[in-house]
Amino acid sequence: MILSRFKILTAVVVVALYFLFFRSPTPPPRVAQRPRIQLTTWRDGKGLADNAKASAVLGAMAHTFKGYHEMAWGSDGVRPISGRKRDDRNGWGCFIVDSATTLALMGMWDELELSIQFIKEIDFSHPKGLVDPFETTIRYLGGLVSLVDLIDIGIVPDHVASMEDRESILQQAVALTEKLRPAYDTPTGMPYPRVNFKSNKGEPDPPVVYIKDPTKIKYDHPAIGPARAGSNILEHRALTRLTRDKSYAATSLRAWRSLVWNPLPEPFPGMVDAPMDIVTGIHVGKDRHWDAGHDSYYEYLIKEAILAPQDEHSKHYEHRWHDAALSLRANLSSRSAHAPLKNEDSYLMLHQFIGKYLDGEVVNEMSHLAHFAPGNLLLGGRWLSAPNLITFGQALLEGCRHTYNATTTGVGPEKWAWTPALSSAKGFLEKSAARYPEDLENQDHLQRTGFWVANPKYKLRPEYVESLFYAWRITGEQRYRDWAWDAFQAIDRQCRTKYGYASLADVRVEVGNDLDEKVQVQGGLIDEEESFWAGETLKYLYLIFADVRLGSLDQFVYTTEGHPLRIVD
Numbered sequence: 225m226i227l228s229r230f231k232i233l234t235a236v237v238v239v240a241l242y243f244l245f246f247r248s249p250t251p252p253p254r255v256a257q258r259p260r261i262q263l264t265t266w267r268d269g270k271g272l273a274d275n276a277k278a279s280a281v282l283g284a285m286a287h288t289f290k291g292y293h294e295m296a297w298g299s300d301g302v303r304p305i306s307g308r309k310r311d312d313r314n315g316w317g318c319f320i321v322d323s324a325t326t327l328a329l330m331g332m333w334d335e336l337e338l339s340i341q342f343i344k345e346i347d348f349s350h351p352k353g354l355v356d357p358f359e360t361t362i363r364y365l366g367g368l369v370s371l372v373d374l375i376d377i378g379i380v381p382d383h384v385a386s387m388e389d390r391e392s393i394l395q396q397a398v399a400l401t402e403k404l405r406p407a408y409d410t411p412t413g414m415p416y417p418r419v420n421f422k423s424n425k426g427e428p429d430p431p432v433v434y435i436k437d438p439t440k441i442k443y444d445h446p447a448i449g450p451a452r453a454g455s456n457i458l459e460h461r462a463l464t465r466l467t468r469d470k471s472y473a474a475t476s477l478r479a480w481r482s483l484v485w486n487p488l489p490e491p492f493p494g495m496v497d498a499p500m501d502i503v504t505g506i507h508v509g510k511d512r513h514w515d516a517g518h519d520s521y522y523e524y525l526i527k528e529a530i531l532a533p534q535d536e537h538s539k540h541y542e543h544r545w546h547d548a549a550l551s552l553r554a555n556l557s558s559r560s561a562h563a564p565l566k567n568e569d570s571y572l573m574l575h576q577f578i579g580k581y582l583d584g585e586v587v588n589e590m591s592h593l594a595h596f597a598p599g600n601l602l603l604g605g606r607w608l609s610a611p612n613l614i615t616f617g618q619a620l621l622e623g624c625r626h627t628y629n630a631t632t633t634g635v636g637p638e639k640w641a642w643t644p645a646l647s648s649a650k651g652f653l654e655k656s657a658a659r660y661p662e663d664l665e666n667q668d669h670l671q672r673t674g675f676w677v678a679n680p681k682y683k684l685r686p687e688y689v690e691s692l693f694y695a696w697r698i699t700g701e702q703r704y705r706d707w708a709w710d711a712f713q714a715i716d717r718q719c720r721t722k723y724g725y726a727s728l729a730d731v732r733v734e735v736g737n738d739l740d741e742k743v744q745v746q747g748g749l750i751d752e753e754e755s756f757w758a759g760e761t762l763k764y765l766y767l768i769f770a771d772v773r774l775g776s777l778d779q780f781v782y783t784t785e786g787h788p789l790r791i792v793d
């Protein structure tokens with residue numbers, strides 16, 4: 225009897241041990257059917273390339289590359305009017321790294337080959353000046369890992385990038401990321417605004433900006449916004465996938481922990497108060513919006529879920545994004561009125577925009593950076609089957625288009641403001657910091673268009689055409705291709721210079737298309753061309769006119785700098 229009990233006990237122990245140690249772990253449940261993002265039914269060849277327009281954009285890229293190559297090869301960028309060099313991204317050749325994935329998607333093999341040979345030789349341990357981990361991650365690291373992905377997926381032919389080239393590019397990505405590690409060396413995991421590559425330590429912004437408003441708050445430590453803390457997970461996850469080193473993705477999980485698992489009350493559900501102290505994690509400011517400094521955190525929440533739906537936290541990211549998107553609609557978006565509202569007809573001209581909650585009040589002001597929101601809402605709305613968010617995104621995109629269409633040049637401004645039309649929004653009308661404009665020119669602009677220009681520059685930014693790219697690939701509505709063509713023609717006409725494309729000082733000033741004359745126009749052009757012009761603006765324009773299978777949203781997730789990363793389930 226005793227013996228048989230012992231036998232049973234032994235059997236139980238053996239079976240338990242077997243289950244504990246020998247049985248292979250259950251595989252994670254596979255995503256049954258990954259939701260399709262791009263439209264699936266392109267009738268009558270609508271999804272094919274519009275070759276004439278695609279090659280016009282390619283021509284703009286060739287002109288941009290040529291100007292840089294001739295005048296400033298190896299520096300961070302060329303000044304498009306004077307042809308002078310600029311080295312304000314640590315002098316590693318930012319243009320080359322940031323634009324390589326555009327060259328790959330456009331099939332510009334000679335230029336890409338030159339770029340790859342340059343990239344292999346960059347010495348990331350010796351920067352000019354302090355290194356900004358945010359800009360460096362999105363422009364340089366994103367460009368490198370994406371280039372590896374484009375090679376791996378077979379877009380780049382062997383004679384342009386060999387296996388050794390691919391290895392070197394990946395090693396460069398690793399070397400750079402290792403040097404950036406000290407940025408995240410904080411109690412909260414949120415990054416320092418800068419890293420000193422000599423001392424290998426994180427540093428605050430220069431000049432030290434602990435003091436937000438000298439009369440008010442003094443921060444004890446550097447404070448940052450959600451975008452800086454929460455826009456590295458896509459790049460780091462890709463690097464972890466390529467190297468199998470989990471520490472890169474882990475860095476990002478820590479860095480955005482206090483955002484995605486925010487323990488503090490959220491008056492706008494899903495939206496976090498910022499800036500945040502990187503040492504204590506305390507929210508030292510009370511700003512909430514999807515505009516500059518906050519934008520790409522919200523962008524990355526949904527993109528991370530799309531990139532890795534099987535990840536244990538992805539459902540949570542989806543919820544956070546969904547909450548934040550609904551709050552954006554309920555608490556920050558409004559339709560503009562003509563001021564003063566003249567008659568019922570004016571309602572036909574209402575345009576929807578998104579404002580900002582700044583330190584206690586809603587400000588009806590939006591910047592070009594926030595043009596990314598419609599595209600992101602369309603992407604997330606499609607992924608989560610949320611038609612209300614798709615409608616919201618399309619309405620906002622119409623507003624974005626209006627800011628481009630309402631200026632004389634056909635290019636939209638850096639920042640604008642409006643008076644909300646509907647009575648429900650009147651509560652914050654008086655409180656709004658974006659008050660009725662004082663100058664006559666803006667009053668006139670407001671009368672005609674429903675908004676006034678708060679900053680008239682155009683810095684060759686991509687966000688509007690980026691949203692058009694998502695809208696076109698997701699809905700297949702021809703008008704988005706048409707709007708993109710309008711924008712391209714306007715930018716090409718106004719901004720093209722001898723050595724590339726210049727920024728506009730005032731989108732209300734027509735400079736014409738004569739290369740010699742336009743640089744003489746008072747208040748016309750600015751001698752600046754940021755790397756995102758080639759990295760993003762031209763890439764998205766090209767993808768709008770290319771065959772919809774190129775750079776498909778069912779194959780790639782695009783980083784906030786427009787670098788495609790492979791979806792590998």
Ligand SMILES: *[C@@H]1O[C@H](CO)[C@@H](O)[C@H](O)[C@H]1NC(C)=O
Binds near residue numbers: 491
């Ligand atoms: C946000 O909008 C919702 C829906 O309109 C409203 O119930 C809520 O009070 C708003 N929150 C704040 C803090 O204004």
Ligand SMILES: *[C@@H]1O[C@H](CO)[C@@H](O)[C@H](O)[C@H]1NC(C)=O
Binds near residue numbers: 632
């Ligand atoms: C505005 O849109 C209309 C209709 O598509 C178009 O004819 C016009 O040229 C556009 N204006 C500008 C400045 O883009």
